[in-house]
Amino acid sequence: MILEDYRNERLRKLNEIRERGIDPYPAKSHRNSKIADVVNHFDEKKGQEVCIAGRIVAIRSFGKLAFIKVRDYTGEVQVFMRTMQRDPKHTSFEDHKLGRAPLSVSEKDGMLQGLFGIGDIKLLDVGDFIEARGIVDKTQTGEISVFCNHVRLLTKTLRPLPEKFTNKEERYRRRYVDMNVNPEVRERLVRRSKFWQATRDFMNSHGFIEVNIPVLEHTTGGADAEPFVTHMNALDEDFYLRISHELPLKRLLGGGFEKVYDIGPRFRNEGVDDEHLPEHIAFEAYAAYEDYEDGMKFYEEMIKYVCMETWGTLKFNVGGFEIDLDCEWPRYKYADLLNDKFGVDVFNPDREQLIQILLENWEAKDLKKDDFVKKLENTTTPHLIDDVWKLIRKTSAGPYWVIEEPLSLSPLAKKSSENPLVTERFHPIIAGTEMGNGFSELNDPLDQLERFTEQQAARDAGDAEAQMLDMDFVEMLEYGMPPACGWGNSERNFWLLEGVSGREAVPFPTMKSRE
Secondary structure (H helix, E strand, O other), X not given: OOHHHHHHHHHHHHHHHHHOOOOOOOOOOOOOOOHHHHHHOHHHHOOOEEEEEEEEEEEEEEOOXXXXXXXEOOEEEEEEEEOOOOOOOOOOHHHHHOOOOOOOOOHXXXXXXXXXXXXXXXXXXXXXXXXXXXXXXXXXXXXXXXXXXXXXXXXXXXXXXXXXOOOHHHHHHOHHHHHHHOHHHHHHHHHHHHHHHHHHHHHHHOOOEEOOOOOEEOOOOOOXXXXXXXXXXXXXXXXXXXXXXXXXXXXXHXXXXXXXXXXXXXXXXXXXXXXXXXXXXXXEEEXXXXXXXXXXXXXXXXXXXXXXXXXXXXXXXXXXXEEEOOOOOOEEXXXXXXXXXHOOOOOOOOHHHHHHHHHHOOOOOOOOHHHHHHHHHOOOHHHHHHHHHHHHHOOOOOOEEEEOOEHHHOXXXXXXXOOOOEEOEEEEEEOOEEOOEEEEEOOOHHHHHHHHHHHHHHHHOOOOOOOXXXXXXXXXXXXXXXXXXXXXXXXXXXXXXXXXXXXXXXXXXXXXOOO
16 A cells, blocks of 8 residues: 555544544543553552553554553563453452453443544554553563553544655655664764753863853854854844854853853754764853863863763774773874874975975865866865874874864964963863864954954955954953863764764754655
8 A cells, every 4th residue: 555545544534533523632631650660660560540642652452352562761561452341249359350340431431532442443553543441461571561441532633654764865854754663873963962951961060050042142252163044034134043152151251251152053064974064052161360281171071971971881892993992092193193194394384395295185075176176276284283183183083182273273262371382271082083163362452353364354355264353252351251171072972982974863854845
C-alpha cells in the first residue's frame, strides 16, 4: 500500500469513531503512572491498578485476547486485553486475570466513556496514542503487563510511522518521525540538554550571573562572521542578528557586573558543514579582575566538569583521535607552531608563501582549484595566516592550549605586556578543532577604536567577515571597564565529543524549503 492508501483507511476509521460519538482527540488524560515506574518497580506495583498512556508500537489480536505494546518517553510495556464475562460474583484479581470479571467498566459504560474493548481493536492502529487503566502483573510467559478490558483513545494518527528511516534529508526534515523510529536521536538531545545544564551549574556555582542579552543589534560584532540582516517595522530600521554575545556582555562589565554569562542562539550567514551551522547555541562568559592565565585554569576545569556530567568520562575516540582530557593541558604559542611546521613568520608574513602552502594542501571538496586560487587572491593576509594555522589544527589530537595569537587576528584581545605583537588569547585544541576562545579583554578605548577602524576599513574593502566599527562600545570603554577575561564556546563542542555532525546533533536543522 502507498501512503495515500494507508491514510485513507485511517480516515475511514476516524470517521467511524466519530460516528460512534467518541472524541478521537480528547484534551484530558488520566495517566497516573509512567511506564518505567511500572516496569522498574514491579514488585511494588504488582496487583495495583495503574493508568498508563503512550503510543502504540505493536498490536496483536487473537479473538478474545489482544496484546498492545505501548511506549511513553520512559519505556515500553504490554497491555493485556481480554473479553470479560459479566458475573458480579467474581470480582477478585485472580478472577479478573482469568477473564471472569470486568476490571473497571462494562461494555456499555465503556462505550459511553469512549473506551475501546476487544471488538473495537480494529479501529486502532500502530502509532495511535492510548490510555490503559488496569492491574499490574505478569503473563504466563513472564512479561510484565497491564491487565485491562478496555483502552481509551487519546490521539488517532493518520500517517503510519515507517519501520526504518535512514535517508538523511528525510530524517532532518521530519525529525519527529526520526525520533520515534531512531530513539537514539532523542537520547542525543537529552545529552545536549545535560551539556548546557552542566555548563550553567558550573558557572552558577562559581558566582556567575546569567543575563540574557538582545539577539537584534544595530551594530554586530565580537567575531569574524557575516551577519544576517532583518528589518524592524516598528522602528523602520534594519537590524542584525547577533553573531556573538561578546560586546553586550562586556557592556554589563562596564555597568558594574563582575561575573556574567549568557547561553543562547547566535547566527552566522555562512556555509553548512559538519562543524558549522548558520544558527546554533553558544555560550560566552566574562569575569572582571581576571586575565587569560586565570581563564585557562578555570575553563579547563569547566570543560572537564561538563564532559563528566554529560558523558561520564574524560576519554573519547573522535574522528580517529584518541582523546584523554584527564591531564594538565600543555601550552603552545601560535607563532611557534606555524614557524615549526611551515616556516611561516606570522609577524612578517610572506603572502605568496602562505598562498603556496594552502595550494599544496588544497583538497577538492567544495571548490575547484581555479576557484580556490581566486578565493585565496581575494583573502586578506591575516585570514591566510589563520587558514594555514587550521592545517595544523585539524591534525592535532590535543588537548593543548594555543596561546598568543597575533594582534591582526585578535581585534578585541589585550596585547601581551611581554610582546606587543601578540595578544593574551587562548584556544583549547581537541580532536582537530578549537573547543573555545578566550582572552584578556581589551579595555583601552583608544586602542579599541584604532583596531575597530582597521577592521571597518577591511570590511569596506570587501571583507564581509571583518568586524564593524561600534562607536557605542568604544564610548562604554571611555566610561571605563575593569580588566577582565572573556570566554566563549558553542555547541560544536557537544557535536565533536558526541561524534556526529552539527545537523545530526540539533533537533531541527535548517533545510532548503520544499513543499
